[in-house]
Amino acid sequence: MGVLVSYSVRGEEPVVIEALRVRALPEGGYDHLLEFLKLYRDAVQMIVNRIWSISERLSKRKLHKLFYSNLVSMGFRAHHAKEIYIYAESLVESARGNGGRKPVLRKLSARVDRYDYRLDLDSMTLTLKLHSGYEARLKLASSSERVEKFRGWGNYELVVKYDGSGFWVSIYFKRAVKAVKPRTVMAIDLNFDNITLAVLTLDGGLLKLKRFRTPLRKVLTHRIWVERIQKRYPRSWRFIKGVRKAIDRHGEKIKNISWGYAHKVGDLVAELASKRSSIIALEDLDKLRENNKKGKRFNKRLGLWIYRRIQFCVEYEARERNLEVVKINPRSTSSKCPRCGKKLAEYRHRVLRCRKCGFVGDRDAIAAINLCKKFISKYPRCGVPGVALNAPKPDENPSGMQGNRDEAMKNIKPHKLI
Numbered sequence: 534m535g536v537l538v539s540y541s542v543r544g545e546e547p548v549v550i551e552a553l554r555v556r557a558l559p560e561g562g563y564d565h566l567l568e569f570l571k572l573y574r575d576a577v578q579m580i581v582n583r584i585w586s587i588s589e590r591l592s593k594r595k596l597h598k599l600f601y602s603n604l605v606s607m608g609f610r611a612h613h614a615k616e617i618y619i620y621a622e623s624l625v626e627s628a629r630g631n632g633g634r635k636p637v638l639r640k641l642s643a644r645v646d647r648y649d650y651r652l653d654l655d656s657m658t659l660t661l662k663l664h665s666g667y668e669a670r671l672k673l674a675s676s677s678e679r680v681e682k683f684r685g686w687g688n689y690e691l692v693v694k695y696d697g698s699g700f701w702v703s704i705y706f707k708r709a710v711k712a713v714k715p716r717t718v719m720a721i722d723l724n725f726d727n728i729t730l731a732v733l734t735l736d737g738g739l740l741k742l743k744r745f746r747t748p749l750r751k752v753l754t755h756r757i758w759v760e761r762i763q764k765r766y767p768r769s770w771r772f773i774k775g776v777r778k779a780i781d782r783h784g785e786k787i788k789n790i791s792w793g794y795a796h797k798v799g800d801l802v803a804e805l806a807s808k809r810s811s812i813i814a815l816e817d818l819d820k821l822r823e824n825n826k827k828g829k830r831f832n833k834r835l836g837l838w839i840y841r842r843i844q845f846c847v848e849y850e851a852r853e854r855n856l857e858v859v860k861i862n863p864r865s866t867s868s869k870c871p872r873c874g875k876k877l878a879e880y881r882h883r884v885l886r887c888r889k890c891g892f893v894g895d896r897d898a899i900a901a902i903n904l905c906k907k908f909i910s911k912y913p914r915c916g917v918p919g920v921a922l923n924a925p926k927p928d929e930n931p932s933g934m935q936g937n938r939d940e941a942m943k944n945i946k947p948h949k950l951i
């Protein structure tokens with residue numbers, strides 16, 4: 534993957550943003566380009582210094598007033614100037630935000646707005662408009678297959694860098710997402726040894742339950758090996774070649790297993806969601822901090838990174854298929870009865886039972902179903918009214934699950950899939 538930057542929602546229109554990072558070979562000399570990068574860096578530093586001494590946060594208008602004419606007189610174009618003061622401001626803000634010192638720029642890199650470059654994907658050439666009317670032409674060193682994907686996308690900004698040996702360009706592409714109109718909700722409950730997936734209709738009826746095994750026990754074994762080695766050589770493991778090599782080997786395994794798995798599951802889940810036109814509901818992992826459930830369901834030794842990685846891949850593959858993804862606070866999803874909303878009690882190993890209505894179900898399946906329901910009750914849309922968890926209508930089963938469904942849930946078995 535490697536090229537995904539972010540997905541963002543600006544106003545109403547969701548967009549996918551990806552960066553294409555390639556080596557760029559200057560055609561002809563590159564003195565002016567280097568000069569531009571140095572000038573750019575020094576200008577950013579100058580503004581950082583000025584803003585640093587002002588304690589208030591400056592608006593864009595104020596920044597413009599303070600620095601624009603100065604930058605233009607240095608030879609920068611209008612959009613260069615804008616990029617420079619906005620970038621300087623963001624550097625100061627983030628340094629202040631984490632209590633750091635005044636930023637000092639060493640690297641040569643510049644953000645360039647789309648008004649200041651011309652990109653030709655057919656000939657793979659890039660023309661940059663530099664300071665004082667200069668231009669630089671660069672040949673992009675990338676295969677046409679890699680670029681093919683971005684035909685028809687918009688590009689709106691790029692970053693050009695010099696790393697001492699050559700130039701790099703990251704071009705930011707974006708396209709609008711024509712989101713598929715959801716017909717069902719799919720929720721994914723991540724656990725240490727399994728991933729459980731539930732698909733519900735938009736009015737709360739259960740359509741499908743599915744379970745994947747995870748390789749996290751294997752990952753944990755490698756993690757434990759690393760810890761053991763580090764414990765045995767608490768101070769020296771970094772410096773003894775053989776020890777470091779052993780640690781790297783385990784680290785490599787962890788990386789391969791977790792990425793390999795995340796990609797596979799992401800693809801599989803998104804494919805299923807695509808077939809059923811699902812909107813995908815994921816657990817908001819940031820919200821887990823507040824929930825005491827975390828200890829039970831997540832292995833602290835592994836941390837959340839592995840779940841984030843899986844979610845990242847699910848999200849990526851879903852966007853590729855124009856499916857919407859939402860994050861839902863998983864609070865109490867594994868402790869409430871999906872039928873009547875009362876608290877569930879442990880019944881057997883991994884099986885929960887409701888004392889009030891007698892509902893019995895697999896713990897992880899319940900969590901996934903409740904996640905779906907939380908989405909449905911929170912985001913009533915497409916003209917479908919939300920179904921509140923604890924407000925069953927007297928004449929029907931609000932969960933859409935009939936008695937035999939409970940039976941089916943009791944007997945949910947891990948499918949051998951991965």
Ligand SMILES: [Zn+2]
Pocket residue numbers: 870871872873874875887888889890891892
């Ligand atoms: Zn109940």
